[in-house]
Amino acid sequence: MARTFEDYLGKAIDAANDGFLSEAARKRALADVNRAWDVLKNEIHERILSEADGKFVPAGETLNDEEWAARRNWINAQGYWDLPDYPHTYRAEKHAAFFGDLNAKALEAIQLRDAIKTVDIAAPVKDEGKASIVAVRKTIVEEMERRKAQYVEALEIGRHFGGLPVSVNAHWVHGHKGAVFLRHFFYLAGKLTPLNTIIAAADTLEREKEGRA
Numbered sequence: 001m002a003r004t005f006e007d008y009l010g011k012a013i014d015a016a017n018d019g020f021l022s023e024a025a026r027k028r029a030l031a032d033v034n035r036a037w038d039v040l041k042n043e044i045h046e047r048i049l050s051e052a053d054g055k056f057v058p059a060g061e062t063l064n065d066e067e068w069a070a071r072r073n074w075i076n077a078q079g080y081w082d083l084p085d086y087p088h089t090y091r092a093e094k095h096a097a098f099f100g101d102l103n104a105k106a107l108e109a110i111q112l113r114d115a116i117k118t119v120d121i122a123a124p125v126k127d128e129g130k131a132s133i134v135a136v137r138k139t140i141v142e143e144m145e146r147r148k149a150q151y152v153e154a155l156e157i158g159r160h161f162g163g164l165p166v167s168v169n170a171h172w173v174h175g176h177k178g179a180v181f182l183r184h185f186f187y188l189a190g191k192l193t194p195l196n197t198i199i200a201a202a203d204t205l206e207r208e209k210e211g212r213a
Contacts, residue, residue, distance in 0.1 A: 005043075005105060008036035009112060010173065010183050016116050017184065019196035023121060033113045034086060040105055041083050044098065048078045087113045111192040119194050132199060136160050137182060140170045154187075161202035162209075165189045 012032040020026045056071035057063060063071065079098030084090045087110045099106045136157055143152055151171035158166045169185040186195050 003035070003039070005036045005039045005109075008032045008039065009109060012036070012112060012116065013185060013194070014183065016112070016119055016194035017186065017196060019194070020119055020121050026116060026119065026121070029116050030113060033109055033116065037087050037106075037109050040099075040102055040109070041085075044083060044100075044102060045080060048075055048080050051078075108192070115192050115194055115197070119197055120200070122196065122200070132160050132202070133195065136168070136195075137184075140168060140182065140184070144170070144172075161198055162205045164198065164202055164205065166198055 009032070012029045015025065015029040015032070020029070052071050052075050055074065056067060079095070082095070083098055084095055087106070090106060090110055095106075096103050139157055139160070140152060140155065143155055144150070151169070153169045154167050155170070156167050158164050160166070165188065167187045167190075169187075170182055172180060173183045174180055184195070186193055186198055188198050188201065
C-alpha cells in the first residue's frame with residue numbers, strides 16, 4: 001500500500017517530538033516532510049489531469065492538434081508546472097490558489113519543516129521530561145475517552161509545561177498489522193513545535209523561576 005501524506009508527515013513529527021540525537025536524524029525527518037510534499041503535489045497533478053480529460057477528451061474520441069493545444073494550455077493555467085518542488089519554495093501569493101482545498105496540508109508541511117529546522121541536536125529527554133510526556137498522553141487519552149472521540153483538537157495542556165501556552169491535536173492511528181497508536185501535533189503559542197523543544201522551554205522557564213526565588 002502506497003504511503004500517504006499523513007504517513008510521511010506523521011513519521012516526521014514523531015521523530016521531531018522525540019528529539020534528534022544527530023544531524024543525520026534531522027535530515028531523515030526533513031526527507032519525510034519532502035516525501036509528504038511530493039504526495040501532495042502528485043494528488044494535485046492527478047486532479048488537474050483528470051479534470052482536463054473530462055473537459056477536453058470526449059469518450060471514444062481522439063483530439064486534433066488544436067484540441068490538444070487547448071487542453072495543454074488549460075493544464076498550464078491550473079498551475080500544473082508551477083507547483084513548488086519543496087515546502088521552502090512555497091509562496092502563498094503565488095501558489096495558494098493552485099493548492100486549493102489542499103492548501104491547509106501544504107501549510108502544515110511548511111510549518112513542520114520550519115519547526116524541525118529549529119530543533120537543537122540534544123541528548124535524550126531527561127526523566128523529568130519523560131514524566132511530562134506520560135502525563136500529557138494520559139490527559140489526551142482521558143479526554144478522548146470522555147468525548148468518545150477518535151481525535152482532539154486544540155486541547156490545552158500548558159499545566160504540564162509550567163504554564164506555557166501549549167496545546168495539542170491528537171488522533172488514533174491504525175497502522176500496519178493492526179497496530180494502534182496515538183499521534184500528537186503540539187503547538188506552542190499557536191505554532192507547531194516539536195515536543196522536545198517544548199520540554200526544553202519549560203525546563204528553562206522552571207530554572208528561571210528558581211533563580212528569581
